[in-house]
Amino acid sequence: xxDKNDSKPGPxxxxxxxxxxxxxxxxxxxxxWMGKSHQWGTRVxxxxxxxxxxxxxxxIYGEVPPVWTDQTRAPRGAVARRGVPPxxxxxxxxxxxxxxxxxxxxxxxxxxxxxxxxxxxxxxxAPLPDDVERAICQVCTExxxxxxxxxxxxxxxxxxxxxxxxxxxxxxxxxxxxxxxxMEVFRKRALCNGGGLGxxxxxxxxxMILESRGGWTEAVxxxxxxxxxxxxxxxxxxxxxxHNDAERTIFAHCLEDKARHLTYAIDHLRYAIxxxxxxxxxxxxxCMIGERVLVRELKDGVLREALAIVFGNGISGAQAGLQIxxxxxxxxxxxxxxxxxxxxxxxxxxxxEELSAYLKVS
Amino acid sequence: MARFxxxxxxxDVRKVxxxxxxxxxxxxxxxxxxxxxxxxxxxxxITFEGAECSAAAQVQESDLEAADFIxxxxxxxxxxxxxxxxxNGRADLHHTLNTLDLGRPEGLSHxxxxxxxxxxxxxxxNQTMQYFFDASARVKTQFAE
Numbered sequence: 001x002x003d004k005n006d007s008k009p010g011p012x013x014x015x016x017x018x019x020x021x022x023x024x025x026x027x028x029x030x031x032x033w034m035g036k037s038h039q040w041g042t043r044v045x046x047x048x049x050x051x052x053x054x055x056x057x058x059x060i061y062g063e064v065p066p067v068w069t070d071q072t073r074a075p076r077g078a079v080a081r082r083g084v085p086p087x088x089x090x091x092x093x094x095x096x097x098x099x100x101x102x103x104x105x106x107x108x109x110x111x112x113x114x115x116x117x118x119x120x121x122x123x124x125x126a127p128l129p130d131d132v133e134r135a136i137c138q139v140c141t142e143x144x145x146x147x148x149x150x151x152x153x154x155x156x157x158x159x160x161x162x163x164x165x166x167x168x169x170x171x172x173x174x175x176x177x178x179x180x181x182x183m184e185v186f187r188k189r190a191l192c193n194g195g196g197l198g199x200x201x202x203x204x205x206x207x208m209i210l211e212s213r214g215g216w217t218e219a220v221x222x223x224x225x226x227x228x229x230x231x232x233x234x235x236x237x238x239x240x241x242x243h244n245d246a247e248r249t250i251f252a253h254c255l256e257d258k259a260r261h262l263t264y265a266i267d268h269l270r271y272a273i274x275x276x277x278x279x280x281x282x283x284x285x286x287c288m289i290g291e292r293v294l295v296r297e298l299k300d301g302v303l304r305e306a307l308a309i310v311f312g313n314g315i316s317g318a319q320a321g322l323q324i325x326x327x328x329x330x331x332x333x334x335x336x337x338x339x340x341x342x343x344x345x346x347x348x349x350x351x352x353e354e355l356s357a358y359l360k361v362s
Numbered sequence: 363m364a365r366f367x368x369x370x371x372x373x374d375v376r377k378v379x380x381x382x383x384x385x386x387x388x389x390x391x392x393x394x395x396x397x398x399x400x401x402x403x404x405x406x407x408i409t410f411e412g413a414e415c416s417a418a419a420q421v422q423e424s425d426l427e428a429a430d431f432i433x434x435x436x437x438x439x440x441x442x443x444x445x446x447x448x449x450n451g452r453a454d455l456h457h458t459l460n461t462l463d464l465g466r467p468e469g470l471s472h473x474x475x476x477x478x479x480x481x482x483x484x485x486x487x488n489q490t491m492q493y494f495f496d497a498s499a500r501v502k503t504q505f506a507e
Contacts, residue, residue, distance in 0.1 A: 049412040111392040112389060112392065113391075114388050118388075232485070237464065239460050240460060240464045259485035259488070266479060266482075339478055
């Protein structure tokens with residue numbers, strides 16, 4: 001056995017020490033990178049509302065090309081490094097993701113943020129009748145699933161978007177955070193008042209959103225217009241029929257978040273329609289598909305019954321609650337059709353009878 | 363004591379709204395919108411810029427066309443809302459802007475232009491608008507009728 005203390009440094013160990021000594025020496029700087037800039041001397045000044053993302057779009061930094069050819073993660077306006085292997089983006093055409101409002105919406109999402117832990121007056125929640133508590137918990141269960149679909153869909157597509165359109169990626173990061181916050185707040189509401197999560201929703205529309213394969217524009221239509229407007233209308237009615245200040249606060253805040261998502265959606269869809277031949281016809285076809293899936297999902301009565309109990313303040317008032325649910329559906333369909341009409345997407349053809357029936361009743 | 367409705371009343375509300383930082387947190391915050399308010403025969407334009415409500419002016423009804431969205435109710439309904447806010451410190455569950463919009467056959471919010479993007483500001487900034495009217499709880503109000 002060799003005693004480590006007796007061993008003497010051999011030639012190898014000397015070499016290692018020398019090498020370490022060389023590494024410890026500071027390298028001679030050549031500073032050639034300092035001359036690498038396409039536009040130096042940029043001085044963006046903060047405006048009345050601070051230094052906003054959109055304010056940075058000056059000179060070459062504000063040039064947003066119709067196609068982003070770079071396949072690396074080079075920031076827009078930076079000098080590309082030669083020889084960087086491509087990582088590949090699937091969405092490189094501006095028409096497939098752009099919305100002029102994205103930079104402002106990014107700022108707005110950050111400035112108008114809220115925190116479920118502290119922004120909601122949880123202490124205003126008092127015990128509710130068992131049927132009402134079960135109903136609101138069921139609604140929250142399904143809404144948290146909706147929010148999860150938001151997160152998963154957005155993050156899936158976000159990774160495929162070229163970095164050159166960074167405003168869109170940044171805004172969508174706030175959308176996925178909004179989704180995470182909604183998952184959080186609905187879970188908290190379900191678990192804070194003696195109830196718990198209920199039955200998983202049918203998930204047909206979620207599947208349609210998550211399996212959109214035709215591109216981000218298709219996903220935008222399904223996620224933010226077909227589903228998003230439905231969710232937003234539901235938030236409005238749940239705020240209207242809230243049983244306490246906590247629920248009112250939850251749905252009022254979620255309503256604002258959802259409205260921001262819709263603003264991006266209609267801005268993007270309008271851009272896509274204006275810059276791509278027949279895009280409105282494509283969206284029309286997609287609507288027909290999406291509406292049929294929505295009709296299938298609506299045949300599941302769980303959410304409708306739960307909402308009727310919430311609106312009617314109990315099973316005994318569920319009949320009146322069903323009428324309110326009918327008005328909610330009519331409001332949703334009116335708004336859905338008005339939004340599509342404003343976008344230039346005609347929806348008179350093959351509009352499902354199951355949906356137009358709500359308009360007749362109202 | 364400011365008379366409702368009047369520019370002075372809206373200016374008093376603006377002062378409260380602009381000096382209370384709590385209205386900027388918890389879902390409030392930057393807001394850029396031109397809100398029209400029609401109270402019976404009286405029309406007003408209220409300007410929101412960033413973190414503040416920067417102006418309020420009584421205008422002709424035709425001037426409301428410039429508004430992103432218009433909140434319109436009969437005088438008695440506005441009075442009911444303002445009184446409710448004064449009694450509770452803020453709108454109760456039956457008097458929020460969203461509730462009033464849903465609860466009335468003709469709604470509360472509409473526009474003269476039909477531009478979906480601008481109409482939707484009512485939803486995007488709903489809490490800010492609610493906070494604005496809630497600020498009137500701290501304004502001494504004399505009603506015109």
